[in-house]
Amino acid sequence: MIYECQRWNIHGSHYIKFPVRFIHKDFKIDRNLNFCLDTGSPFLCIVSYYQAINLRIRYEKLSKLKTPILLGGTKWDNYLLEGSNFIMRSNIGKLRTIEITPISVLGPPINRKLELPVPGILGFPFLSQFTLVVEKIEHGGKIYLTDDKVTIIET
């Protein structure tokens, strides 16, 4: 299946946003959410602090790791959320459910006033299940994730 991403050009920097349906039964979460794709991130998925507040995640129910996450120049407490699922909508309206566990949930920033929030991130362990297809480099070209077999034809 093919899943469409969105290019996000923000003050001259380019990011890729990907919308999913975030499901967590125990926490009664059933919300649409979007993440930035980061092939360099070793984390499966990072839910940002503002997303966690938006989702009403209860930190007291999560386990907190000793090592914080450094992201966007700020250190954040790293909490683990187990047992989440993403539902992805393909370009022809088919749904695919994929288990995403564990998710790193950022707590409040450590030793620092929150200056700029960071978005949620899907990292390499998530992206390695897919092929990223860039339709064309020019502005407006579509970007897709696909779990179909991709054949590269050299011309």
Add this chain to the structure above:
Amino acid sequence: MNEDQMLKEMMEYQSDLDWFIANYDELAVRHPDKYIAILGGEVIENNTSIEGLEKVLQKKYDRHLSHVLVEFIYKEAPNFVL
């Protein structure tokens, strides 16, 4: 929730995400350094704190919470580097 309803909400959310990206420059002028909530191609709420925004959304938009798009508007280029 049945699949048709979920699909509809996901498409609406994606449409709002498209709108957010297409209108980012204008949003950056109107709502710098604020969290905004978008529904149906318009900004329905804005707030300097995510906690404040969430309270208003829960109170006024409870039925639509699953597909309200919440984003932060960066006045300057952000740093998302790990």
